[in-house]
Amino acid sequence: MIDGPDRQVADMDGPSALPRKNGELVFDAAWEGRVFGLATAMHNGGLFDWNDFRDRLIDEIAEHDRQGEESPYYERWLDAFERLLVDKGMLTRDELQTRLADFESGQRDDVF
Amino acid sequence: MSGNHANGHHLEEEEHASLRARALESLLIEKGLTSSDMVDRVISMYEQDIGPRNGAKVVARAWVDPAFKARLLADGTAAIGELGYGGVLLAVVENTPTIHNLVVCTLCSCYPSGLLGLPPVWYKSFPYRSRAVIEPRAVLQEFGLELDDSIEVRVWDSSSELRYMVLPERPAGTEGLSEDELADLVSRDSMIGVAKANAPAGVS
Numbered sequence A: 001m002i003d004g005p006d007r008q009v010a011d012m013d014g015p016s017a018l019p020r021k022n023g024e025l026v027f028d029a030a031w032e033g034r035v036f037g038l039a040t041a042m043h044n045g046g047l048f049d050w051n052d053f054r055d056r057l058i059d060e061i062a063e064h065d066r067q068g069e070e071s072p073y074y075e076r077w078l079d080a081f082e083r084l085l086v087d088k089g090m091l092t093r094d095e096l097q098t099r100l101a102d103f104e105s106g107q108r109d110d111v112f
Numbered sequence B: 001m002s003g004n005h006a007n008g009h010h011l012e013e014e015e016h017a018s019l020r021a022r023a024l025e026s027l028l029i030e031k032g033l034t035s036s037d038m039v040d041r042v043i044s045m046y047e048q049d050i051g052p053r054n055g056a057k058v059v060a061r062a063w064v065d066p067a068f069k070a071r072l073l074a075d076g077t078a079a080i081g082e083l084g085y086g087g088v089l090l091a092v093v094e095n096t097p098t099i100h101n102l103v104v105c106t107l108c109s110c111y112p113s114g115l116l117g118l119p120p121v122w123y124k125s126f127p128y129r130s131r132a133v134i135e136p137r138a139v140l141q142e143f144g145l146e147l148d149d150s151i152e153v154r155v156w157d158s159s160s161e162l163r164y165m166v167l168p169e170r171p172a173g174t175e176g177l178s179e180d181e182l183a184d185l186v187s188r189d190s191m192i193g194v195a196k197a198n199a200p201a202g203v204s
Helices: A028-046 A048-066 A073-087 A093-104 B008-032 B036-049 B054-065 B066-072 B076-082 B126-134 B136-142 B179-183 B186-194
Strands: B088-093 B100-103 B152-159 B161-169
Touching: A028 A048, A028 A073, A028 B008, A028 B036, A028 B161, A048 A073, A073 A093, A073 B008, A093 B008, B008 B036, B054 B161, B054 B179, B054 B186, B066 B076, B066 B088, B066 B161, B076 B088, B088 B100, B088 B152, B100 B126, B100 B136, B100 B161, B126 B136, B126 B152, B126 B186, B136 B152
Parallel strands: B088 B161, B100 B152
Antiparallel strands: none
């Protein structure tokens, strides 16, 4: 069981630093909180090394910066987390695409 | 950063990201790699425990209960223990009309995180750690806090053995507020000493 915020997650700095206001985390939309919670909960469960995620996050942010695009932090977080899960063999791209299509078509509406 | 909601293209992307997030969560739950409960717990832990709410409750209690305030200033560790907070040796220093207190950790980033949540990035920065002691008034000015020359500024150096928290002055015009309402006025910065407690709505 975990009894407090994980410093590895909370103390990320540079481009990968969590968006904050007055020290508290800022989520602009509910889904941002969900993807933050997903990665952090799975890391707490010992499913991956935080640095493996952080490195991919920094990569994704840098890649979008190079293209000069507006780059919302948690969209890059989502990119990086999907990549990590595929790289670690926990998910496949196919599974992600199929499931996304189910949500896009309205065939699925709930995460359960 | 995100936030350009006037841009239709971006709105679409954000909607798409929201669907991607749901697709991902549903797959991970289905595979037994996580559960909605665990995700909920993590989010609420980071949103609440990361903030300064516990410290704000301590301050509000001290404002409404003079006996608690006396105990808090005499022995911070024991007094916060009464409210169920612990795990840290704490000294509380009181701001008055003539004394303003400022907390720093010159060596690293010692901080009563059980009360104040995670320290802000600037608290750990070298400029703050070095300048807070040498020129506290200039540092406070940069935080937007102008103090009259007649006010004495005291700087406290937190360490791993003893951490400091500032008890800010209770703002004027708060006589009718409940303890909970008072706690809402207590910002993290006011308990580090780089700000005053917020004025209640309608009082400037």
